[in-house]
Amino acid sequence: MCIVFIKTNPNPKNGEYRLIIASNRDEFYKRPAKKAFLCTDSKIIGGRDLEENRENGMWLGLRIDEKKQTLRFGSLLNVTGEEKNTNVQSRGFIVPNYLKAKESTVQYFENLLKNAEFNAFNLVAVELNKKEVSVYFLSNTPIQICKFHGEQTLGFGNSPVNRPLTKVRNGRHRFEDVVQTSKSKEELKDGLLKLLKSNERNLPDPELQRRAPQAYEQLSSIYVEIKKTYGTRTHSIVLVDKDWNVEFYEDTMESPINPDNIVWGNSVIKSSL
Template sequence: MCILFLHTNPDPQDNEYRLIVATNRDEYYTRPAKAAYKCPETGVIAGRDMEPGREYGSWLGCTIKNELDNELTEGKKFCFSCLTNISGNNKVPNAAGRGELVIKYLEGTATFPEYIDKLKNTDVSFNGFNLIGVELSKGGLTRTYHSCNQPEIDSVYTGKHTIGFGNSTISSPYMKVLNGRNRFQEIIERNLDKDQLKAELLALLKDKTQHLPDEELARRSPVGLQVLSSIYVEYLSAGYGTRTHTIVLLDKEWNMEFIEFTMQEPIIDPRHPEWHQTVIKSSL
């Protein structure tokens, strides 16, 4: 289980943001991972999976890419990507690791639609996923892309939007995604200062309120229904739960702050973890 809330605004006022992201990564407590860092070779900011056979894939990341504007001169755009798995679908034999989807998009030069077109023309198979890409440039581009492979759904959101994604299709969201998205929107509309905003977003990501009943979650994940119905997952009997919170803020002046809170490994007692904080800043 993972959950993502994002907000885009191409024309922010003072104290508003072009992009706000709040997301949880849920994973087995024993699965090894690296905390977020900026890769010196590619410039991509991301945490990395270190599971044998899946090394250096990621669930989320961002970077700055080059692009050509209308004058055919080189400009810059900020790119963000996040992956959520689709739960409850049949497994694909010999499926490739889905974590490579985020990294290959961020490391490449293709736009998100170009990347998805190339992906669909390969023989590589993946288990079910939602792949989200956000591209923002000073030339006015503000687009959020969504691609799902089971079933095939491609969506584009332009301009100002507040959206939530989880481990189901976008047409059948879990109740925690719907209710969490509403609370996320309320937090944004309060026009808080940055420290207050980060605190409220973190509180949202740590919320253990159970959002039941939920027919879609019951259909896809009937085992563990109650513990999986909250934004912050603590499924102790399965050795699984929320391990990482990430907040990304891109302000009116194109200053970016990437904040990650992740459980320090090894995770001995997930009820009382040690949290490691990473803060990375850059500007467009």
């Protein structure tokens, strides 16, 4: 399970942001991963999967092209409750391949659907440049491509975009409230982190109950924890201010994860367009 909230504003006032992203990654604690870093070769920022045969896959990341003055962001969300096939490609390379792709976002989406088969996923993408900011959504179950222009507050999770989970709907409203009421960057980051760490259950949720009947109550909170084996292990926040300063903030469980003694570590990577 994962969740991502996005606020876009192409024409921010002083103290406002062009782009705000807050996201959680939920995964088994035993799955090895590397914390977020900037790869100097590819200019990609984000954590990496270290599981055997899936090394360097990504669940979330961004790439800044300083020459073209563009930022590209991608987040992969599995679709819960759909049939899984072992004879398909790994979804973990969808994000890094998108970040490195030369074609447009829509062209990448179309080529992805045409040339490869994957288990059910949602892909959330953002394109930011000096003229505009756009959010794109792709799902292969069912096949759907959406584009959102201009100023938007959006939330995405592990179900089709037209059937959002209750925690996505409720979380989007709380996300918007944090953005509107925060008076400084630190207050904004603290408020977003508090939201991402919320263990309040968002029930009832018939859609989640249908998709995950055995664990829907535990999965109904934004911050997930199930029997010390699975749960939210990484929080990511991306901020792009009016002056095009970019900050990638990550708060993540230090690996290897000991469920009886979890240690959190954070890192900040800064850049500009």
